[in-house]
Amino acid sequence: MMEKQTEHGTAQAVPLLERVLTPLVRLCGAISALLVLVLLVLTACAIVMRYFVNQPLVWADQLLGYLLVAFVMLGLTEAYRNGTHIAIDMVADKLKGGWNRLRWIWSDFCVLLFALVVGISTYESISFARLFGSYSSGAIQIQTWVPQVPVLVGAGLMGLFALTRLISRLFQRD
Amino acid sequence: AETAMRCAHQLPPQHPVAQIIDTWATQVETLSGGEIDVQLFPADSLVGANDAILSVAKGDIECAFSVPFVWGKTMPIMGVSLEPFAFSDINIWRNWYGSEAAQFLEGKLREKGLENVAWIFQTRDSAFSSNGKFLAAPEDFKGMKIRGLMPAFNASLEALGAAPVSTPGSEVYESLATGVIDGAMAGVDSTVSRKYYEVQDHFSIIPAISVYFHGYTNAKFYAGLSDTAKEALRQAGAEAAATAVKVAEEGEATYPKQLEEKGVSVYRLTDAENAALQEIMYPAFLNAFTAPKEDVEELHGLIDKLRAQ
Amino acid sequence: MTALLIFGGLILLLLTGIPIFAALGLAGTAILIVFEGGIGSVSDPIFASLNKSILVAIPLFVLMAQVMLRAKIIDDLYDMAHTMLGHIRGGLSVATVVACTIFAAISGSSVATALSVGSSAIPQMERFGYPRRAALGIVAAGGTLGILIPPSGPMILYAVVSEASIGALFLAGIIPGLMLAAIFSVYAMVSATALGADRPAFAGMANITRALRKSIWALLAPPVVLGGIYTGVFTASEAAAVGCLYAIVVAVVVYRNFGLSDLWLALRDTTRTSMMVFAIIAAAHVFGYAITIIRLPVGITEAVAAAGLGHVGFMIIVMLMLFVMGMFFDAIAIILITTPILLPTIISLDINLVWYGVMLMINLELAMITPPVGMNLFVIKGITDSPLAEVVKGAAPYVVLMLLGLVILMIFPELATWLPDSAGYNK
Numbered sequence: 001m002m003e004k005q006t007e008h009g010t011a012q013a014v015p016l017l018e019r020v021l022t023p024l025v026r027l028c029g030a031i032s033a034l035l036v037l038v039l040l041v042l043t044a045c046a047i048v049m050r051y052f053v054n055q056p057l058v059w060a061d062q063l064l065g066y067l068l069v070a071f072v073m074l075g076l077t078e079a080y081r082n083g084t085h086i087a088i089d090m091v092a093d094k095l096k097g098g099w100n101r102l103r104w105i106w107s108d109f110c111v112l113l114f115a116l117v118v119g120i121s122t123y124e125s126i127s128f129a130r131l132f133g134s135y136s137s138g139a140i141q142i143q144t145w146v147p148q149v150p151v152l153v154g155a156g157l158m159g160l161f162a163l164t165r166l167i168s169r170l171f172q173r174d
Numbered sequence: 175a176e177t178a179m180r181c182a183h184q185l186p187p188q189h190p191v192a193q194i195i196d197t198w199a200t201q202v203e204t205l206s207g208g209e210i211d212v213q214l215f216p217a218d219s220l221v222g223a224n225d226a227i228l229s230v231a232k233g234d235i236e237c238a239f240s241v242p243f244v245w246g247k248t249m250p251i252m253g254v255s256l257e258p259f260a261f262s263d264i265n266i267w268r269n270w271y272g273s274e275a276a277q278f279l280e281g282k283l284r285e286k287g288l289e290n291v292a293w294i295f296q297t298r299d300s301a302f303s304s305n306g307k308f309l310a311a312p313e314d315f316k317g318m319k320i321r322g323l324m325p326a327f328n329a330s331l332e333a334l335g336a337a338p339v340s341t342p343g344s345e346v347y348e349s350l351a352t353g354v355i356d357g358a359m360a361g362v363d364s365t366v367s368r369k370y371y372e373v374q375d376h377f378s379i380i381p382a383i384s385v386y387f388h389g390y391t392n393a394k395f396y397a398g399l400s401d402t403a404k405e406a407l408r409q410a411g412a413e414a415a416a417t418a419v420k421v422a423e424e425g426e427a428t429y430p431k432q433l434e435e436k437g438v439s440v441y442r443l444t445d446a447e448n449a450a451l452q453e454i455m456y457p458a459f460l461n462a463f464t465a466p467k468e469d470v471e472e473l474h475g476l477i478d479k480l481r482a483q
Numbered sequence: 484m485t486a487l488l489i490f491g492g493l494i495l496l497l498l499t500g501i502p503i504f505a506a507l508g509l510a511g512t513a514i515l516i517v518f519e520g521g522i523g524s525v526s527d528p529i530f531a532s533l534n535k536s537i538l539v540a541i542p543l544f545v546l547m548a549q550v551m552l553r554a555k556i557i558d559d560l561y562d563m564a565h566t567m568l569g570h571i572r573g574g575l576s577v578a579t580v581v582a583c584t585i586f587a588a589i590s591g592s593s594v595a596t597a598l599s600v601g602s603s604a605i606p607q608m609e610r611f612g613y614p615r616r617a618a619l620g621i622v623a624a625g626g627t628l629g630i631l632i633p634p635s636g637p638m639i640l641y642a643v644v645s646e647a648s649i650g651a652l653f654l655a656g657i658i659p660g661l662m663l664a665a666i667f668s669v670y671a672m673v674s675a676t677a678l679g680a681d682r683p684a685f686a687g688m689a690n691i692t693r694a695l696r697k698s699i700w701a702l703l704a705p706p707v708v709l710g711g712i713y714t715g716v717f718t719a720s721e722a723a724a725v726g727c728l729y730a731i732v733v734a735v736v737v738y739r740n741f742g743l744s745d746l747w748l749a750l751r752d753t754t755r756t757s758m759m760v761f762a763i764i765a766a767a768h769v770f771g772y773a774i775t776i777i778r779l780p781v782g783i784t785e786a787v788a789a790a791g792l793g794h795v796g797f798m799i800i801v802m803l804m805l806f807v808m809g810m811f812f813d814a815i816a817i818i819l820i821t822t823p824i825l826l827p828t829i830i831s832l833d834i835n836l837v838w839y840g841v842m843l844m845i846n847l848e849l850a851m852i853t854p855p856v857g858m859n860l861f862v863i864k865g866i867t868d869s870p871l872a873e874v875v876k877g878a879a880p881y882v883v884l885m886l887l888g889l890v891i892l893m894i895f896p897e898l899a900t901w902l903p904d905s906a907g908y909n910k
């Protein structure tokens with residue numbers, strides 16, 4: 001939706017950063033799409049194993065939760081890149097010219113800020129969980145920081161993407 | 175100065191243990207002369223049961239109450255009371271507060287940056303629910319899809335020939351109602367409060383595991399409290415522990431009756447029947463129990479001292 | 484004062500047009516920084532809110548809808564509905580409400596209901612000349628039935644906190660749910676007249692039979708899924724996977740127009756559609772966590788509980804409070820925060836817990852279609868890319884209708900309590 005706007009960017013570094021970043025964002029988006037299939041197959045397997053084989057997959061429920069986190073965090077930036085995010089547009093869509101440009105700069109800045117907050121907080125959370133030696137308590141007993149890694153990856157990806165777009169917007173000439 | 179002590183737990187507010195926690199909170203406030211302001215967050219309304227430990231350790235909140243299940247592999251020794259049929263002597267729990275056994279676990283918690291302040295015994299009795307028949311003899315469990323608990327306990331269910339299923343808490347009722355799972359196991363009080371009697375008709379009362387809630391605070395927070403406040407926590411903790419055992423004993427007598435009044439069949443297993451289950455479940459549990467052997471042995475020794483006093 | 488600042492600040496931030504997830508997340512972060520002195524725990528509610536297996540139903544129901552859309556199974560279904568109901572004013576709106584009702588009986592979530600029915604129904608209604616705003620509104624509102632008609636995730640949560648009977652609550656939701664569906668349908672028919680939607684003549688039995696035969700595979704989906712749930716083969720949340728597989732099999736075997744590349748496109752669209760919903764769910768938890776830890780809603784609710792009002796006065800104030808809270812919080816947070824605090828008063832005033840539960844559910848339905856934070860509004864905006872104002876305006880009449888439903892239920896509690904009472908649930 002808005003990705004084309006960056007083509008007139010004058011900052012030299014930005015196109016390069018974008019060239020590296022965009023495939024990465026798309027790759028994560030593709031992994032996320034495939035994870036839907038994994039969620040589907042795993043849920044179906046759980047039904048079959050429980051009902052027809054009478055050998056329930058005790059770990060399936062917990063794994064589904066972890067996979068869902070990965071699905072969301074890996075796919076978010078690709079969805080955002082495609083303009084599929086939701087904003088309250090009643091006021092903002094009426095803005096014109098410079099104000100409109102300011103709105104998008106502000107919007108990217110806020111996303112960057114939130115991604116940064118989530119990234120830092122997740123990093124701290126992961127470090128603490130490792131230090132504490134915290135394990136999940138369900139059927140899958142792994143260290144609790146492991147399933148949090150996708151949150152870190154997702155926040156990093158989102159932050160870098162927002163930063164790239166923010167820079168290109170700042171240097172953009174109409 | 176008034177210090178806020180945010181305290182999370184998983185129980186709905188009318189649960190007997192939640193009410194003991196309410197009283198405990200009021201006592202802490204009174205005894206500390208208002209130094210501590212206890213703010214309770216029941217029913218997982220702030221942090222979930224599985225996240226409470228880290229939240230307190232990190233210092234996001236100051237205090238939480240947890241059951242041994244959530245300690246899992248993080249500190250498996252906390253789950254020692256889940257050994258099938260091993261700690262059903264009520265004297266253990268009457269003598270628990272301040273005992274060497276309690277101090278042993280408190281020491282382990284301190285290593286994790288947590289200061290334990292309360293032990294609230296919940297029950298020795300579990301209700302195993304099913305439809306059409308009681309779960310009493312080992313062969314009754316064959317092929318039964320039962321909601322699982324924690325890996326070591328699941329192993330003991332599997333040893334009986336049952337098939338443990340992992341069902342999210344919010345789906346248990348419907349799964350029982352429709353027959354996605356055949357049975358569930360819970361404290362008798364939870365069986366009543368979660369309305370399992372609406373969808374299951376046979377309940378076996380089995381002293382399979384002993385469940386307690388332990389209240390703990392962030393160690394740094396605790397260290398910053400005045401001596402008056404620490405003494406208030408100690409005294410409130412002791413009172414809560416004593417009340418809890420009394421309430422639990424009353425509950426063991428009344429909950430099965432409440433279940434019967436709902437029109438379902440209730441059966442308390444005989445000692446011989448319990449022994450037959452124990453013979454299969456206990457070794458399977460120990461085999462899958464991940465706590466360090468020497469810790470388990472030491473704690474067993476300390477707990478044995480509390481029996482028959 | 485604090486409350487005004489926080490909610491005012493959130494509204495301002497939202498109005499600047501930044502993504503809603505960023506607004507909710509940053510508002511929550513700001514509260515934590517001001518009151519807790521750091522951002523330490525922001526990521527925990529994010530992880531905790533997404534790490535839930537039952538949420539898997541959301542992407543899977545979306546995938547089901549995507550498959551049925553791409554294979555044009557939905558087209559046949561709506562052709563059938565149009566053949567049957569086209570001669571009735573607002574007939575397709577009624578069909579959409581019926582679809583929502585059936586879907587509500589399958590899924591326990593309003594978001595899943597709105598997502599699945601919405602992605603198929605809105606383009607179809609437009610195809611047959613319905614004004615977009617009407618289509619947006621009916622799906623946003625019809626989708627909320629997901630939590631009132633059993634099974635219902637939020638009802639179970641309320642039952643666990645209040646210790647009301649889950650079975651009784653499920654039964655109690657049925658009549659009010661159908662009543663709301665009926666109210667929505669009547670309104671849709673009346674307003675279609677006002678909007679002057681054109682209507683063809685009655686298509687004749689031969690055409691109806693032909694259309695029915697063509698759409699039989701889509702029509703079979705609900706019985707297959709419902710049958711599986713009620714015979715204990717799978718749970719309500721697993722129904723999404725079964726529905727998905729059913730759609731894929733029908734698309735590949737019967738329609739023969741669905742290949743690997745279609746599957747890929749369906750997966751890609753599923754990912755995009757689900758993302759914004761999940762992003763908002765997670766960020767709403769950050770905001771909810773921040774506001775809970777500073778005990779803001781607790782303070783408000785405690786004040787209401789302590790006001791010493793009578794039965795009627797208490798219910799009116801509580802309903803107002805829930806309505807306002809519903810503008811900002813999600814359903815789960817409202818249940819968990821308000822129920823434990825109000826419960827003692829509810830019990831002491833001898834208010835029927837099951838009836839209260841149904842009233843609460845209708846409030847939570849309202850919460851989903853009231854701005855600024857309304858999940859179903861966001862869902863509909865997301866799948867149609869309409870301006871949010873358009874969605875809000877479309878849903879506005881239904882807010883009034885639901886309030887009307889609340890008043891009716893307030894005057895006639897029997898609408899909720901009769902069914903569970905006759906089924907033998909006492910209290």
Ligand code: NA
Nearest residue numbers: 587590629634
């Ligand atoms: Na439903």
Ligand code: NA
Nearest residue numbers: 809810850856
């Ligand atoms: Na709302």
